[in-house]
Amino acid sequence: MMMRRLADIRCFLLDMDGTFYLGEQLLPGSLDFMRYLSHSGRDYLFLTNNSSRSAVFYAEKLTAMGWPAKPQDILTSGEAACLYLARRHRAARVFLLGTPDLEAEFAAHGFTLTADAPDFVVLGFDKTLTYDKLTTACRLIRAGVPFIATHPDINCPTEDGFIPDCGAMTELIAASTGVRPHIIGKPHRDIIDAVLAKTNCPASATAIVGDRLYTDIATGKNAGITSILVLSGETKAADLGSAAVAPDYIFADLGTLRLALAADDQQEERLPVRG
Structure with a gap:
């Protein structure tokens, strides 16, 4: 799969622990990244494998951390399993x-x-x-x-x-x-099929962002969507040399991803119109 430009991504699937927050602490740049997604008219969905908690729980946690999330902004592997079974x-x-x-x-x-x-x-x-x-x-x-x-x-x-x-x-x-x-859950494709059905965003314009190679990044590879690794959680730069799967992009955290996305958007605006 050819690596897609960040400017072409219209929906970001965000892991939470290690990506947006770490335990009970918000990670640097997380709120700025979310504000930029809203400013640029992009969609997002928080995606978690944890099926012991509900979307309501995560929405309340994110809201308490400063981002006004709603339950429909979160997809757990539990809900993805429900969607998988409902189709069958x-x-x-x-x-x-x-x-x-x-x-x-x-x-x-x-x-x-x-x-x-x-x-x-x-x-x-x-x-x-x-x-x-x-x-x-x-x-x-x-x-x-x-x-x-x-x-x-x-x-x-x-x-x-x-x-x-x-x-x-x-x-x-x-x-x-x-x-x-x-x-059903990450790194398997079924959870992304549930995401695409929920967001109505094509795979070609969807990216997954996370801190784990064997779940978040492997999900991107298995589902054919752009994968973005942030080094704010479990995976460190030293782990990349022996990794079985490689991300399309690597950033220190969501704050540096925001800067790269904004720069790519600006470059897109400067491109000459062809036709």
Whole structure:
């Protein structure tokens, strides 16, 4: 894929932790970048693999940090899983391993949450996971019920260190059943298909911005959209030499991305009209 000019990007998909903020701290240049997107008439969507929280939670967090976000500005892997299933079996019966936030998300999309003859078993980042849930899920999967996971992250970073995430729970179920799930979230293409359906922006004018090579940047490569790495989170410059996937662009943070985007826009305005 030929690298697209920044000026041609009309919709930016933004990772949050490590890209827009770090824990509870806003990262430098984040608000300036968002203001420039609005000023230049561009769209955006915050994109997260975390399916334990709702879009409402993230909208409130971003608003408290200074950016007035609405729930429709955020897409979680949980909502992406709902959109994926709705395209295949609207009003399906689902056995869900998830938090109350994820249960509410699935209910709002019209799914029936039940262990009685479900059409799908769906695993999210379930901080309310119990042995009974695991036993029921494994029994259903062994019986042939399709297995879906919202995202593949093995660990979730917290202020107190890593905690087991959806990917670790997936490995437990796969070891017991011999069945691996269809995964929705980054770096898989299904989450970008959900994004494109939600934004109505073509892939050729969409870019993903994030701090992780193996999720954010790999998503761009898998989905054929522009990938932009920021070095404000997990990935450092020293990691790039041995990386299995390379971003289209690299910037220190969203502030320096804003400067490059503005410069590219100015250059675009100076180009002679052809025709």
